[in-house]
Amino acid sequence: MLSINDLTVEYYRDDPPYSSVGPISANHSKACVEGRAVDGVRLKIPKGAIFALVGESGCGKTTLGLAITGLINQRDGRISAGSVILDNKNILKSSQKEFQDIRGKQITYIFQEPASSLNPVFTIGEQIDEALIVHKITTKKDAKGIAIASLQKAQIDDPERVYHSYPYQLSGGMKQRAMIAMAISTGPKLLIADEPTTALDTDTENEILKLLLKLRDELSLSVLLITHDMRIVQRVADQVAVMYRGEIVEVGTAEKLLRVPKHEYTKLLLFSMPEKLKL
Amino acid sequence: MRNSSKSLFLSKLLSKNKLVLSGVLVVGGLTIMAIFAPLIAPFNPLAIDVEDALLAPSSAHIFGTDHLGRDLFSRVVFGSRISLSIGFVAVGISVLIGLLIGSVAGYYGSRIDTALMRFVDIMLCFPSFFLILAVIAILEPNIINIMVVIGITSWMGVARLIRAEVLSLKEREFILASKAIGASDLRVIVRHLIPNAIAPVLVSAVLGVAAAVLLESSLSFLGLGVQPPTPSWGNILMEGKASLGVCWWLMFFPGFFILITVLGYNLLGEGLREYFNPKKKIC
Numbered sequence: 409m410l411s412i413n414d415l416t417v418e419y420y421r422d423d424p425p426y427s428s429v430g431p432i433s434a435n436h437s438k439a440c441v442e443g444r445a446v447d448g449v450r451l452k453i454p455k456g457a458i459f460a461l462v463g464e465s466g467c468g469k470t471t472l473g474l475a476i477t478g479l480i481n482q483r484d485g486r487i488s489a490g491s492v493i494l495d496n497k498n499i500l501k502s503s504q505k506e507f508q509d510i511r512g513k514q515i516t517y518i519f520q521e522p523a524s525s526l527n528p529v530f531t532i533g534e535q536i537d538e539a540l541i542v543h544k545i546t547t548k549k550d551a552k553g554i555a556i557a558s559l560q561k562a563q564i565d566d567p568e569r570v571y572h573s574y575p576y577q578l579s580g581g582m583k584q585r586a587m588i589a590m591a592i593s594t595g596p597k598l599l600i601a602d603e604p605t606t607a608l609d610t611d612t613e614n615e616i617l618k619l620l621l622k623l624r625d626e627l628s629l630s631v632l633l634i635t636h637d638m639r640i641v642q643r644v645a646d647q648v649a650v651m652y653r654g655e656i657v658e659v660g661t662a663e664k665l666l667r668v669p670k671h672e673y674t675k676l677l678l679f680s681m682p683e684k685l686k687l
Numbered sequence: 688m689r690n691s692s693k694s695l696f697l698s699k700l701l702s703k704n705k706l707v708l709s710g711v712l713v714v715g716g717l718t719i720m721a722i723f724a725p726l727i728a729p730f731n732p733l734a735i736d737v738e739d740a741l742l743a744p745s746s747a748h749i750f751g752t753d754h755l756g757r758d759l760f761s762r763v764v765f766g767s768r769i770s771l772s773i774g775f776v777a778v779g780i781s782v783l784i785g786l787l788i789g790s791v792a793g794y795y796g797s798r799i800d801t802a803l804m805r806f807v808d809i810m811l812c813f814p815s816f817f818l819i820l821a822v823i824a825i826l827e828p829n830i831i832n833i834m835v836v837i838g839i840t841s842w843m844g845v846a847r848l849i850r851a852e853v854l855s856l857k858e859r860e861f862i863l864a865s866k867a868i869g870a871s872d873l874r875v876i877v878r879h880l881i882p883n884a885i886a887p888v889l890v891s892a893v894l895g896v897a898a899a900v901l902l903e904s905s906l907s908f909l910g911l912g913v914q915p916p917t918p919s920w921g922n923i924l925m926e927g928k929a930s931l932g933v934c935w936w937l938m939f940f941p942g943f944f945i946l947i948t949v950l951g952y953n954l955l956g957e958g959l960r961e962y963f964n965p966k967k968k969i970c
Contacts, residue, residue: 479866483796505871512869525864529882538878539868590868 409455409630410476410598411493417446417468417475417654419485445471445485447654453598453647456628458620460641460662462677463651469634472651473600476632477515478507494597513543516591520603522583526575532559532586533571536593543594554593561626562589563619581612585619592623599623602634617644638681642666650674697962704961710954713947721767728761732918741934751936753926762918763940769919770948773834774899778892780838785845786888790876792846793853804850807843815840816905823911833912837899844895845888852884886963890956897952904945920945 419442445468453459461469474480476492478500491498499510511517519525527535536558537551546554552571559567562585575583584604591599601620605613621644623629635641641648645662650673658671669675701708720727730748736756744751750759792803819836826832856862857880865879900920906912907921915922920941927937 477867479863508869508871510869511867517864517867519860519864521860524860527861527865527879527883538865538870542869542871542874587864594868 409495410453412449412451412453412472412476413491413493415446415449415472415475415490415492416444416488417471417480417485418488419443419445419471420483444488444654446475448490449651449654449656451649451656451659453630453632455597455630456624457646458624458631458633458644460633460635460645460648461651462635462638462641462648464677465636467651468654469636469651470602473517473602473632473634476600477511477517479511479517509543512539512596513545513594514596515598515600516594516596517600518584518587518591518602518604521607522580522587523575523607525587526583528575531572531574532578532590536571536586536590539590539594545594555589558589558593559586561592561623562586563615563622564589580608581615584608584612584616588616588619588623592627592629595627596629598630598632600632600634603636604633605640606635606637613640620644638666638677650677704958706954707958707961710951710956710958713951714955717767717771717944717948717951720764721771724764724768728758728764730758730761732757732761732765733916734758741930743934744936750940751934753923753937754930759923759936759940762923763920763944766918766920766923766941767944767948769830769913769917770900770903770921770945771896773830773837773903773913773919774896776834777837777841777899777903778895780835781842781895782845782888782892784839784842786849786881788842789846789849790853790880790884793850794857794872794876794880796854800850803846807846810840810843813840816902819902819906820909820911823906828906828911828914830913830917833903833906837902841895841899844891848887848891849881849884852887853880856880856883890960890963893952893956893959897949897956900948900952901945 447468449472451459461472463469471480471485475487480487487500490500492500494510494514499507502510526532530538533552533555536555537548540546540551540554541548556567556571559570564570564582564585570578570582570586575586578586584607588599588604604620605616608616617640620631620633624631633640633645641662648658648660648662648665649656650658650665650671652673658665658669658674665674666678669678701711734757736752739748739752739756740754742748742752742756748758748760750763753759753762788803788807792800818840822836823832826836853876862875862879865875870878903912903919904921904924907919908925910922910925912921913919915926923941924938924945927934927941930937
């Protein structure tokens with residue numbers, strides 16, 4: 409459904425690129441480039457599957473997620489090569505306005521820290537409604553019905569109360585569910601979940617992972633699950649890609665990759681799991 | 688749930704902090720006075736009665752009368768309408784301009800930020816009172832012009848406040864999240880950045896009302912503000928200046944009202960600053 413071809417993201421260095429030795433480079437923009445956060449990544453995310461992207465911190469997982477949604481800050485870096493094909497269309501070629509329409513409607517995003525990714529001055533309901541209104545899915549009057557339905561789909565027991573709550577009135581797990589409700593309210597094809605359980609305790613983590621599995625089955629939603637935790641991969645992923653220093657070193661079905669890892673780095677990652685939890 | 692906890696906090700703030708309470712009372716009282724001026728004033732503020740000129744305060748004219756025999760209390764009451772509405776509208780204009788320039792500068796950064804902030808610096812270089820005097824001397828000194836001129840010479844503080852808030856807010860994750868739901872730049876600024884950055888602006892706006900009232904009075908006192916016979920506190924003072932040696936009430940009452948207005952708004956502003964300060968919870 410979504411395929412990523414040779415995607416490369418370069419990021420810039422902070423200080424000006426003039427070094428004391430050697431001539432100043434003629435190509436200013438090239439001289440600014442510090443390195444590649446994402447280097448020639450090729451992936452295919454199938455419909456209705458949980459695709460896990462694992463790797464250590466700083467390996468470019470999040471940058472890849474941001475690149476797919478066109479959210480790389482232009483001051484920090486740029487996509488220098490490659491394409492992201494969604495339904496036979498290279499979305500990286502779309503205009504800013506077209507991209508705004510893809511973000512939040514076709515591809516939605518949930519972040520690591522639910523506490524800081526909700527706007528503190530608006531209620532949950534207002535924020536879910538906003539997503540629906542921005543994409544002209546519904547009018548202001550009818551937004552509440554859809555929002556409540558999404559909250560129910562995200563397994564929130566008391567959607568009416570949560571709809572009227574401010575973020576600070578909810579627990580971390582509830583906030584992450586609310587984020588998920590917001591992300592599925594517009595009926596996206598792909599949900600990018602960037603370490604969605606890292607800020608949560610183990611019980612809540614379990615529930616959120618179960619919820620993701622349920623949504624995959626019920627809505628045939630594709631999920632790009634960014635994580636560093638092999639246990640999570642083991643529990644929910646259908647397919648896995650292992651990322652190291654901006655490159656994908658190994659891709660495969662979760663079952664196979666976890667049992668017979670081929671790449672040395674994958675073996676190391678699996679070796680780093682606590683003993684009891686190993687396969 | 689939230690409303691009750693907020694109003695509880697507000698009532699605690701008011702009962703613990705007597706300064707804020709007095710600010711609220713003064714501002715509330717003055718506002719009521721301005722709104723219901725025709726009901727409160729016993730006389731027509733423009734009615735001339737030369738036989739009763741320069742009467743000292745008595746039971747008939749509690750603030751006395753001026754050199755044309757107009758009832759001073761009625762003039763002060765009607766003057767509050769002019770002074771306060773100039774204060775509000777001028778601050779409204781300055782907050783709007785400040786929000787626009789500050790949020791655009793903070794959000795887009797780099798060259799746009801530099802250009803807009805240097806413009807702010809340039810505006811701050813002008814001694815604004817003399818700029819206003821010069822502009823009013825060219826334009827006609829009427830109420831609308833005074834509101835506009837005060838507004839467009841006092842937005843720089845608001846712009847700086849908003850820019851500073853936006854600079855730190857825009858790096859927060861919920862701004863990235865709002866972009867991720869497909870919000871446009873305009874929407875991110877208006878719906879997500881400004882509501883989170885508004886608290887310090889509200890405080891400075893309240894303090895700004897006091898400054899604008901004072902500025903209007905100064906202009907009217909110099910004869911470049913609200914033109915007679917329309918009463919404003921500044922021009923009542925100006926007209927009373929001629930008889931200062933004999934008739935103390937002509938300057939005392941309008942001066943007193945300017946004083947308590949400025950004081951009241953400053954107390955209220957301080958109270959709001961306290962209310963919005965997350966580090967200092969009053970409990």
